[in-house]
């Protein structure tokens with residue numbers, strides 16, 4: 410894993426956007442894996458600004474999101490379908506039909522999980538996956554204890570995840586307790602991964618990712634086994650980790 414240390418949230422967002430814009434230039438048909446949540450908002454804002462100023466085009470780009478809440482339809486403002494449209498897709502020139510998220514309201518949710526993995530495989534896989542990390546080390550919504558071999562699946566959200574995400578809902582009782590998420594093995598198939606980590610709330614998780622052991626109790630630890638992971642972390646997130654220079658971390 411490669412670690413890029415930046416000052417703050419703005420610099421993290423800028424750096425991530427630069428990487429993605431560069432990749433789109435190299436490959437206008439790139440297949441992007443995308444995340445939701447607070448962490449990538451600044452990153453999406455910068456991609457939108459660049460699209461407006463420099464006309465970087467997403468016309469041939471395809472996207473695949475990590476996860477969606479069970480039971481929330483795309484018109485629900487708390488759904489990740491809505492988040493992606495509102496935060497990113499509606500502001501760039503990507504074709505709606507080239508954007509993919511798991512359907513959390515599918516009648517047969519198991520079938521939906523297999524469909525999602527098969528579709529990604531059939532389309533040639535994800536070239537570049539953007540990830541955030543939960544305070545408990547989750548990636549996607551793969552909570553501690555998830556098998557490293559997991560494919561797209563239905564998961565029960567950890568209480569800490571429900572509490573962390575309650576900020577987006579009117580009350581904690583409205584936060585769905587289940588989600589459909591790309592599995593760990595599905596995420597690991599991505600050719601390249603960029604993990605964004607910002608804020609003091611993530612400091613313990615980042616230290617554990619860098620210094621801790623490989624264990625299903627800390628899902629993000631699997632990233633040590635991927636051959637092309639870049640972590641972009643700001644000073645607050647790095648506050649529990651002491652190294653001063655950018656580095657390649659042990660696998």
Ligand code: F6R
Pocket residue numbers: 443444445446447448449475476540541542543547548549550
């Ligand atoms: C979002 C996702 C999650 C988040 C993580 C961090 O699609 O899969 O793993 O990346 O929960 O969320 P924030 O960025 O809100 O701290």
